[in-house]
Amino acid sequence: MIIARRRALTMGGSVFAALAAPAILRAAPLQVVKMQGSARGERVWFNPLGVAIPADSTVRFVNHDPGNGHTATAYHPDNFDRVRRIPQAAAPWDSDFLLPDESFEVTFTVPGVYDYYCIPHEMAAMVGRIVVGTPLDTGWEGPSTDTTDVSPEVLATLPTVEEIHARGRIEQKDGA
């Protein structure tokens, strides 16, 4: 199950979210994934590109790009009829467009590999991968093997599960 919510970055919103979340989620770590872009929009990227998290963790996607709108959208048939690249037991998410400083949160409970993209920037390979848990976890589903629905550039951008597990976070400082 995935719990998602969208909000602007405000003190009130943060306090409300903390109070509204069940105790188990308050205790779970929060990971931030930044949506970033170069000054003139030549490059756009998620930072980190890949991240490993334990089950029941929440990821907050935040638009840090002052000149662009971005989305964090799971590869899933419910989202524009895309081929599924998240665990079958997980629910898909789509943040819709986030303007600068807006954010969107997703809580991941199903172990496995989740690939997502930015709707207007998929052609620029603005994609990311979240690895929840490890292959030893019950219900784990590894990365999608589909190569028909995404471009070679997208496939080349996604880090392997092994790389993500080894480093924890794979940062992208300038989209390179």
Place this chain on the structure above:
Amino acid sequence: MFKPMILSATLLATSATFAFAEGHAAMLQSPPGEPFVQVSDVLPLPAFIPGLGTLFVSPDTLPAGPFLAYDHDGMLSATVYMTPLDELKNGVSYDDLAVGTHEVIAVDVYYNAGHPGVDVPHAHIVLYHDAEAKARLAK
């Protein structure tokens, strides 16, 4: 017979020039009026885009534009065109594009990976209309 034709052509040209100049005068200050719409009103983009300012465009001219770029005080500072690279490669040309105003002091051309509205790799062609325009649009 020849004279009336010349006269008619002269009147038509005068009328067109007057309408053109009148249109440009209306564009110098934001909002430029119909058929232009503010880009951030119809697309998920910030009202003021660093480097481009507040953009207005006539939807009929998409994707190339012209996009009229205004500074924080609503002054027309640049005219911007956005041309998808694949379309150029495939033989599409964008000819006789209008300009916000005829005074152009510098032009920047650069790559953009895409954004809502033009979500494919494209070129930005930015015509600055005065010496301080780029600085005013920067942030």
